[in-house]
Amino acid sequence: MRKLQLLMVALVLLTLTGGLVQAQDDPEPIVAEPGIELNMVLLPKTLGNAVFDEAHEGAIEAHEELENPGELIFNAPTPDNAIPGQIEIIEASITQEVDAIMISANDYEQLLPSTTKAMEDDITVVTWDSPVAPEGEDLFIAQVDFTEVGSVMADMALSILGEDGGQFAILSATPDASNQNAWIEAMQALLEEDEMYANLELVDIVYGNDDPDDSYNEALGLVDSYPDLELIMAPTTVGIAAAAKAMQDEELCGEIAVSGLGLPSEMQEFVENGCSQEFALWSFKDLGYLTYYVSYLLASGAMEAEEGVVFEAGRMGEYTIEADPNREEGLRVLMGPFSVYNAENLEEWAAEEE
Amino acid sequence: MQQPKRWARLKNWETLMFIILCVVVVGNLRLSEHYLDLNNLANIFHLSIEKSLVVLIMAFVIINGEIDLSVASVMGLAATVLAERYEAGWPIAAGFAMALVVGLVCGLLNGLFAAYMGIPSLIVTLAGSIGYRGVARILLEDNSVGDFPNWFTSLGQDGLIGPFPATIFVFLALFILGFVILQYSVFGRYVYAIGNNRAAAEYAGINAKQVKLTIFMASGLIAALAGAFYAARLGNVRANAAEGFELDIITIVLLGGVSIFGGTGTMIGVGLSLLVVLNLRNGMSLSNVDGNTQTSVIGILLILSVLVPNLFQLLQRLLPRVFSTISGFTNKGGAPEPKSQVSIHQ
Numbered sequence: 001m002r003k004l005q006l007l008m009v010a011l012v013l014l015t016l017t018g019g020l021v022q023a024q025d026d027p028e029p030i031v032a033e034p035g036i037e038l039n040m041v042l043l044p045k046t047l048g049n050a051v052f053d054e055a056h057e058g059a060i061e062a063h064e065e066l067e068n069p070g071e072l073i074f075n076a077p078t079p080d081n082a083i084p085g086q087i088e089i090i091e092a093s094i095t096q097e098v099d100a101i102m103i104s105a106n107d108y109e110q111l112l113p114s115t116t117k118a119m120e121d122d123i124t125v126v127t128w129d130s131p132v133a134p135e136g137e138d139l140f141i142a143q144v145d146f147t148e149v150g151s152v153m154a155d156m157a158l159s160i161l162g163e164d165g166g167q168f169a170i171l172s173a174t175p176d177a178s179n180q181n182a183w184i185e186a187m188q189a190l191l192e193e194d195e196m197y198a199n200l201e202l203v204d205i206v207y208g209n210d211d212p213d214d215s216y217n218e219a220l221g222l223v224d225s226y227p228d229l230e231l232i233m234a235p236t237t238v239g240i241a242a243a244a245k246a247m248q249d250e251e252l253c254g255e256i257a258v259s260g261l262g263l264p265s266e267m268q269e270f271v272e273n274g275c276s277q278e279f280a281l282w283s284f285k286d287l288g289y290l291t292y293y294v295s296y297l298l299a300s301g302a303m304e305a306e307e308g309v310v311f312e313a314g315r316m317g318e319y320t321i322e323a324d325p326n327r328e329e330g331l332r333v334l335m336g337p338f339s340v341y342n343a344e345n346l347e348e349w350a351a352e353e354e
Numbered sequence: 355m356q357q358p359k360r361w362a363r364l365k366n367w368e369t370l371m372f373i374i375l376c377v378v379v380v381g382n383l384r385l386s387e388h389y390l391d392l393n394n395l396a397n398i399f400h401l402s403i404e405k406s407l408v409v410l411i412m413a414f415v416i417i418n419g420e421i422d423l424s425v426a427s428v429m430g431l432a433a434t435v436l437a438e439r440y441e442a443g444w445p446i447a448a449g450f451a452m453a454l455v456v457g458l459v460c461g462l463l464n465g466l467f468a469a470y471m472g473i474p475s476l477i478v479t480l481a482g483s484i485g486y487r488g489v490a491r492i493l494l495e496d497n498s499v500g501d502f503p504n505w506f507t508s509l510g511q512d513g514l515i516g517p518f519p520a521t522i523f524v525f526l527a528l529f530i531l532g533f534v535i536l537q538y539s540v541f542g543r544y545v546y547a548i549g550n551n552r553a554a555a556e557y558a559g560i561n562a563k564q565v566k567l568t569i570f571m572a573s574g575l576i577a578a579l580a581g582a583f584y585a586a587r588l589g590n591v592r593a594n595a596a597e598g599f600e601l602d603i604i605t606i607v608l609l610g611g612v613s614i615f616g617g618t619g620t621m622i623g624v625g626l627s628l629l630v631v632l633n634l635r636n637g638m639s640l641s642n643v644d645g646n647t648q649t650s651v652i653g654i655l656l657i658l659s660v661l662v663p664n665l666f667q668l669l670q671r672l673l674p675r676v677f678s679t680i681s682g683f684t685n686k687g688g689a690p691e692p693k694s695q696v697s698i699h700q
Contacts, residue, residue, distance in 0.1 A: 047646055078645040080598050083588075085645050088401050092639035095394045096386075109500050109590040113511050 029318050030311040032066055032293060036300045038099040039070040042288070043089055045104045045130065046079045050263075051284040052104070055129070058288030059102070065314055066296055070099070082106040090114040094121055100299040102291050103137075104129035112136040124299040128291040129284075134330035138298055138305040139321060141291045142332045143282040149261075150186025152280050152338045153233055156259045157200050160231055160277055165199020168231035169222045171239045171260075173210040183235050203229065208239050215242035223247075223256065234260035240279060244270035264341055264349050271346050280338040290316055290335050305331055367611035367663075371626035374655075378630055382637035389640060396517035398636045403521045403587070404429065404580040404596065405603050406628055410525075410532045411576040412607045413624045414569050417536070419549040419616025420468060420475040422570065424482035425577040425603060427490070428460045429596035432581030434490040437499035437591035446506045454578050460486055461574020462567070469566035483600070491593040500590035510586025521583045528576070533621040545569070549616030605652065606631050609659050630655075 042059050044052035056074050063072040073093075077085020083106050091114055093101050101118055105111050105127055115125045115136035124138055131140035157168055170187075172180045184205065191197045203226050208215025219232055219242060232247075234240035240262040247253050253275040262279040270276040293313035297303040303311055309321045316335075324330035341349065382389045399406065408425050415422045432453035439449035464482050468475040514520040536542040547555040548562045556562050585591045610627030612619030631652060638648045 047644060073642050075642050075644055078649060081645060084401070087588075088635075088639055091397050091401055092636075092642075095388045095391060095397065096640060097388070107498070107590075107592070109498055110588040110592070113507070113587070113589050 027310050030297060030303045030309065032297050032302060032312070032314075033300070034065075034067045036066075036068065036296075037070040038068055038296060038299050039073070039096070040068075040100040040292070040295060040299070041073045041075065041089070041093045041098050041102065042292075043086060043093075043101060043103045044076045045086075045106050046082060047076045048079075052076065054284035055104075055288030055291070058283075058285035058290075059292040061285075062289045062292035062296070062314060066293075068296065072292075073098070077106075083110050086111055087114045090118060094118050094123065097121075098123060100124035100126065100295040102126050102128060102295050103132070105132045106130075108133055124295055126291060126295045126298065128287055131327065131330070131332075134324070134327055139294070139331040139333060140324060140327075141287065141294060142324070142334050143284075143287050144336050144338060145334055146182055146326070147186045148336065148338070149183040149235065150188075150190050152340070153183065153187045153235060153260065154190045154194075154197055154200070156278050156280060156340065157231060157233055158197060160257045160259055161200060163199065165197075165201065166230040167201045167203050167226055167228045168233055169203050169226065169229060170205040171215060171218055171222070171232050171234040171236075171243050172205060172207050173236040173239065175207050180235050208234075208236075208242060210236055210238045212238060212242045215239045216246045219243040219246040220250065223250065223252065229256055231257045231259060234258065234262075237261060237263045237266065237281070240276070241266045241270070244275045248273065248275045262341075264346060267341065268346055268350060271341070271343050278340060278342045280340045282335065283339055286316060287335055289314070290319070290333070294319075294333055307331060368620065368623045368626060371609075371611065371623060371630060375626055375630045375633065378633045378637060382633060382640070385637060386640040389637065393517045394636070394640070396513065396519070396522070398632050399522050399525070400519060400587075402632055402635070403519075403525060404584045405599055405606070406525055406632070407521075407528065407580040407583070408573075408577050408599070408603050409606045409624060409628055410528055410621075411569070411573045412603050413532070413610065413612055413619065413621060414536065414545060415475075415573055416604075416607055416612050416614065417549045417616060417619050418545045418566060418569055419552065420566060420569070421604070421614075422464065422475065422479045422573045423600050424460065424464060424479040424486055425573060426596045426599035427483040427486035428457050428574055428577035429581035429584060429599060430593065431460065431486040431490040432457050432578035433585040433591045433595045434493050434593055436582055436585055438493045440502065441499050446503055450506075450582050453582050454575060457574040457576075457578020457581070458571055459574070460578075461571035464574065465567035465570030468570060469563045475570075487593075487597070490595075494591070494593040496593075498590050498592045502586070502589060507586055507589045510583050511589070521587070524579075524583075529621070529625060533625075536621050541565070541568075546617060549618075551617075602631075605656055609656055611659075 042056060044055060059072060075089050077089065086103070086106055090101060090111065094117060101123060103111070103115070103125065108131070111132050112135070115132055119125050119136070119138070125136065126139060126141060127137045128141040129143060131137060161168065170184055172184060188202065191200055191202060204222065206218045206222060208218045215238055222229060222232060232243045234243050240258060240260040244258040244267065247256055247258055248270065253273065258270065258276040259279050261281050263281060267276055267279055290313050297311055298305055303309055305321060307321055307323055310318060312318050319333050321331055321333055324332040388394055408429070412422065412425065435456045436446070436449040436453040439452050440446050460482060464475070464479055467473050467478040509520050512519060514523065536545065544555070544560050544565050547558070547560060548565055552562050581596060584596055606628050607624055608614060609631065610619060610624035612624060634651065635648060638651065
């Protein structure tokens with residue numbers, strides 16, 4: 001009898017712990033409760049940049065969706081006063097006792113004294129687009145994994161050139177742009193490693209300095225230098241639009257494709273007239289929306305900034321807080337994936353914009 | 355026609371600044387419940403302490419009839435030298451001292467070229483501004499240096515008395531020192547005399563070159579001190595530190611009633627103008643006014659401050675009787691006055 005009892009207790013314990021383990025594997029996502037009053041500040045790098053206005057739109061959408069009776073403040077410094085200006089806005093936000101500050105940082109370290117002070121005052125500090133060092137933030141909302149940019153570009157090249165492959169060239173921003181260089185390196189590494197991309201031949205990398213005229217001329221230069229060129233891949237919104245324009249003006253649109261990272265609003269006409277079949281970018285509107293959701297969850301106390309926490313961000317679905325592979329002891333929420341735009345979904349995009 | 359002297363004094367530039375300050379303060383009180391928070395009062399000064407320090411010496415430079423456009427670059431170079439030496443293994447105090455020496459040398463160069471070789475200081479210090487920044491960029495390139503010892507960063511970040519950090523008390527001490535030197539010392543009277551009419555001052559036996567060199571060196575030294583404080587406040591240095599600060603600094607000095615042509619202005623006026631600008635910026639920040647608007651407001655204030663007294667002067671000439679009673683604004687300090695009105699302020 002005793003033994004049986006013990007056995008039963010053990011069995012119960014086992015199922016219980018088993019259940020716990022299972023619960024950890026597949027936890028219920030934390031869902032935001034609407035209507036909590038939180039004053040929140042969206043602080044991008046500078047004023048007057050279209051992508052930050054898009055992020056603001058996304059934040060407004062989330063603000064309204066969550067029926068937050070508090071304020072959503074959008075403020076940024078002028079470009080000539082970038083770092084001291086961000087510090088001033090953070091300090092003013094601390095004085096105003098806001099609940100959350102969402103920062104796209106102009107510097108990885110120089111904002112730390114202010115952001116740490118904000119955190120000591122129980123203000124949620126979430127960075128997006130560009131982080132600060134981990135000790136000065138709760139977590140970072142990364143738009144995409146930077147190594148992923150390489151594979152997205154390789155995939156687009158593959159889908160445009162087909163399995164038989166062909167020659168393509170890269171039109172980048174400046175030679176010392178760290179983002180673009182990292183993306184190109186990631187792509188090159190992939191081309192070498194993966195058999196799938198074996199027939200894609202990268203013939204040249206040129207730099208248009210993110211200047212429309214320079215980029216336009218560099219694109220034409222590529223056409224002259226490589227008669228068999230089939231694709232120009234530009235990992236910069238300025239470069240891709242300039243290259244598409246150049247192909248359009250030279251009536252080469254059927255012969256040489258243009259792809260890379262582009263803004264839908266700038267690329268729409270080139271997709272419609274066939275100069276560009278496909279391009280990619282992350283949505284800054286979604287980035288603003290997701291950032292707002294995360295900050296709301298953290299500031300309302302519904303969620304802690306800890307590795308493994310799963311939450312739901314409205315229309316964007318479930319996300320998990322994870323360790324940031326690029327920053328020691330940093331936490332991130334990886335937004336991803338890229339939006340790849342082509343003729344089909346660009347129409348939808350345009351319809352939504354109107 | 356004759357106004358009682360006391361009445362005239364009440365209507366001078368300082369009074370105008372004081373009235374504007376009161377308006378700004380009342381406005382801030384109405385706009386934000388947090389304005390009087392002790393932390394905010396500290397922030398008003400703390401977030402612009404480096405510029406405020408340099409404003410003090412810039413008042414001397416401009417009253418003396420010169421300009422120093424290189425101050426922001428000297429600030430950046432000093433911060434860079436401090437960081438670079440620290441990274442090279444020097445104790446931070448030695449790096450600090452080295453930064454001050456570098457500031458003095460920059461000031462010495464400015465002074466030698468401007469005062470002794472007679473090249474206009476606008477050109478000398480413009481060149482200095484480019485050159486000193488260039489050296490800073492060579493030293494640090496695109497790197498940033500941080501992780502300074504705690505005592506150093508707390509100098510610029512932590513409250514010494516309440517939330518007021520040590521740098522604010524350094525500023526107060528230097529303000530009092532500057533006030534006494536400019537308004538009550540022989541050296542101060544030389545500064546005005548040279549600014550008003552250099553030739554006349556030299557005939558009177560004043561060594562103008564020496565006075566100018568001294569002021570340029572002091573400007574370099576104070577700018578370097580401010581640069582080191584900037585490094586302490588941010589806890590981290592890049593070669594572009596303090597870039598563009600010179601314009602704000604000069605704006606505050608001119609708004610304080612110092613004539614760009616030299617010879618007029620007082621330390622009290624400059625102090626009041628500093629309070630006006632800092633409080634205005636703080637109030638606008640607390641009301642979430644964006645950076646572009648903030649800059650415009652300060653710009654408009656500066657234009658008005660030059661325009662209004664000139665307008666009074668013009669109207670006074672056209673309608674002498676009517677406007678003689680409200681002409682006080684133009685009599686002391688303020689707008690660029692004709693050089694012939696030599697008056698040594700005390």
